[in-house]
Each structure stands twice: as C-alpha cells, then as structure tokens.
Amino acid sequence: MRSRTVRPVRRQEQENQNRKKSRNRPGDTQPLRGAGYQGRNSSLSDTRPMRPVSIRSGYAGYQKVIDQRRQVIRTPKPLPDSRPARPAKAKRQSGVAGLIARSRKRAANEQYFDFDLLLVIVFLMCFGLIMLYSVSAYEAQADLGDDMYYFSKQALIGAAGILVMFIVSKIDYHVYGAFAFEIYIFAMIMMGLVKTPLGVELNGARRWIGLPGNLTLQPAEITKIAVILFISYELCRLGKKAYTMEGIMRVFAFGAVASGGVLFLTDNLSTAIIVMAITCILIFIVHPKTKPFLAIVGVGAAVAAIGIFILSVTMVNSDNFRLRRIISWLNPEATADSGSFQVMQGLYAIGSGGFFGKGLGNSTQKLGVIPEAQNDMILVVICEELGVFGAIVILVLFGILLYRLMFIAKNSPDLYGSLIASGIFAHIALQVILNIAVVTGMLPTTGITLPFISYGGTAVMFLMAEMGVALGISRRIKLEGE
Helix, strand or coil: CCCCCCCCCCHHHHHHHHHHHHHHCCCCCCCCCCCCCCCCCCCCCCCCCCCCCCCCCCHHHHHHHHHHHHHHHCCCCCCCCCCCCCCCCCCCCCHHHHHHHHHHHHHHHCCCCCHHHHHHHHHHHHHHHHHHHHHHHHHHHHHHCCCCHHHHHHHHHHHHHHHHHHHHHCCCCHHHHHCHHHHHHHHHHHHHHHHCCCEEEECCEEEEEEECCCEEECHHHHHHHHHHHHHHHHHHHHHHHHHCHHHHHHHHHHHHHHHHHHHHHHCCHHHHHHHHHHHHHHHHHHCCCCHHHHHHHHHHHHHHHHHHHHHHHHCCCCCCHHHHHHHHHHCHHHHCCCCCHHHHHHHHHHHHHCCCCCCCCCCCCCCCCCCCCCCCCHHHHHHHHHHHHHHHHHHHHHHHHHHHHHHHHHHCCCHHHHHHHHHHHHHHHHHHHHHHHHHCCCCCCCCCCCCCCCCCHHHHHHHHHHHHHHHHHHHCCCCCCC
C-alpha cells in the first residue's frame, strides 16, 4: 500500500478524507466550535494558538474575519461528558403554582434583556431634560430669544440617541471586536481633522468639527468608545501575554497614543485623563495581581502631591491657564473674583439649597451668575433647587446604572463582552466622580460634564451608543432554568 503521507493528493480528495476523520473522531475532547464553523486547513492544529488576522477590504472577507477574531475574543463552554438522566415527566400543575412554574420555564427559554438598565437610562434622560430646561431657560431667553433653545436641541438629540441605542443593541458586539482597530484609527483621524479648516473654536477651545446645519461634532467622544473596544480586544488577543511587562506596555502604549491625541489634537485635558484611566482600569481588571497597581497608585499620588506643592510655591504668577486653575483651587478665597469664581458661586448655590432645596425653577445662581450653568456646573443648580435630596436621588440613579453594568460584565458569555461592559462602567463612573469632585471644589476646574444630564449633543449621542453596546451584551446572557 502506498503511503498517504508522502504521496501528493488532490485538494478535493484531501477535503473528503478530513471530513471522514472528523466524523470518526468524537468531539468531546476538542474545543467547542462556534455556529457556522466551516473547518480548517490541515496545517492549522486545534492545539495551536490562532495567529491574529488582518482586515481585508471587500464584503466577501468580512464574515471570515469576524469568525476568526471571535475565536480570539470568545471562550466557548465545553460540552459535558455525559448527559444526566432524563427526569420523569412531572405532573401538570394547576392554579397559581402551575402558572408560576410555566412562566419560569418560558422565561428560561427566552432571550434576556436588561430592562432595568433601559429604565434607568430613560429616567436619567427625562430627569436631565427637565433640569436642563430649568437651568438654561433664562440664559437662552436673554441671549438667543428662545427659552427652549437648549431644551429642544437636547430633546431631539436624546430621541435620536435612543433610536441609535436600540439599533446598536441589535448588533452582535463581536462585530466591534472584528473592526476594533479600524474604529481606533478612525477616531484618531477624526481628532486630526480638528486641526484642519474643518475645526471649530468655541469659548476659546478648538475641540469640534463643523457639520452641515450649524452642527458640531466632538471627536474626543468617539475616542472614548474606540479605546474601550480596541483595548478590550487587545487584552483578549494577547491572552496570558497581557500579564507580562511587554504585554502591559503594549496595551498601555495604545492608550497613551489615544490620550495624547485627545490632549494635543483637541486640547482636552479632562477627556485625555479619562481615556488613559479607562486603559489602566481595563489592564487592572485583566491582571491577576493587585499589589503592583496599588503601589503604582501610591507612588503616583505622592508625586502629584509633591508637584502641586512645588507649583503652588514657584508658579504663583504663571500665565498658563491650567496652572492658574491649580493655584486657584489651592487658594480659592484669594481668587474668588477671577480663577475660582465659578466654583465659589457653585458652593454658594449648594449651601443655599439646604436639604430639600428652594424648589424647581427657583435658583438664583443660574440667573447670569454662573456662566453656562447647563454644562459642567448643572449639578450645583440641581442642589440649589432640589437640595441635597435631589443630589442623593441622582447618585442613587447612577449607582443603579453602574450596578446593572457590573451585572452585565459579570454575566457576559465571554471575556470580550465582560471587558467592554467594564470599560463602559469605568467611563460613566469616572465622569460622575470627577464632575462631583470639581463642582464641590475637591479637584481643579475642568470641563467634565455630568452624563445624561449636562447639555451636549455629541456626548449624549455617544453615551447612548455605549448603552446600546451594553444592552447588546446583555442580550447574549444565557438564562439558566430554575
């Protein structure tokens, strides 16, 4: 008999032999294949790690690229060795007990959807619109002659954002993993357009791109989503290499490039900090050790404290506006009429509101005292009108939102979905914490808005897109029968 290992065979005969071998061998010891698996060339062994595949142009290669990259970002559950004995057919129950049993069985077979997260998002959007109108009506009437100018724009963008959220939630989130690098590059290109004639300067900052219809787009918001998707994919692709210093530095470099692009291309320090922090948090989540990160945080805090002390002594008369903000933050009473004016007036508003506030619409600080209070200082007007009780309600709502994101991250069917949900969690948590810290004088003044509540069309639109991704991950959660 001629040896099959040395004799060349035709392609069709070789494929037929591979099919026969796959039918003769049981698949219990092999990794579970995803739906639509078409088989591999004999040169690729099941025990060898898959090499990363690059994106090819043309629709014909898209599905193949998605299937191959899914094996990087998804860990399938193995089939059990033996199936349990089939239980005896239960007697049909009647009454309330039977109704509950049938509803539980039906729920176990249905697709999961996080309606709690959806309800919190809708409630935050509606609450934000009410407070936005209360805060911005006076300035909109005085400056633009239309007290509903900010409200109407935010309401239209919010409605469009809800539509975008539902569309995004229907898309398999593994598609984003297949094209995460392209989304990352697209975000960098969009930020680069700010330096071109398409860039628009507002209030002394050049951070937007002009769009038709007198609209603007802030590319830094795209970068937040791009970093979450791409860093999550890189951590999944690296696998255990992400635990090594080489892997950490590789992922950190991608985050640093995105953060530097936000800082130098759009001159937005606060968003650059958030982008870098999201990268570090995702690395921390994947890494099995905690003590090195705690040591890094401790050293960083010590260096920052020393640097702030040196700046407060040597840079008192600096012309740099960021240094002046730090100096005003360290001594707010001395610059109450200049650098720390906004923060001091915000503290007066919080203090005058008491526990239950002055009542909706009765704020005095919004009447031209705090400039553009509808943006990052909207929380102080909420505290003045609704008191500390209103602030507690907002914190509870954000707490429920973050809890639902944590639930999705914990129950996600694979590591990639868990990391995306964790990245969205980090983004929302960082913005809420930093905004509260700024308006209460705990941190220097920055332009960080309060998610879902502050005025800003681009921020709301991409926040809703992020929520759509989170809801899309929740659709893939498998319910277990009672």
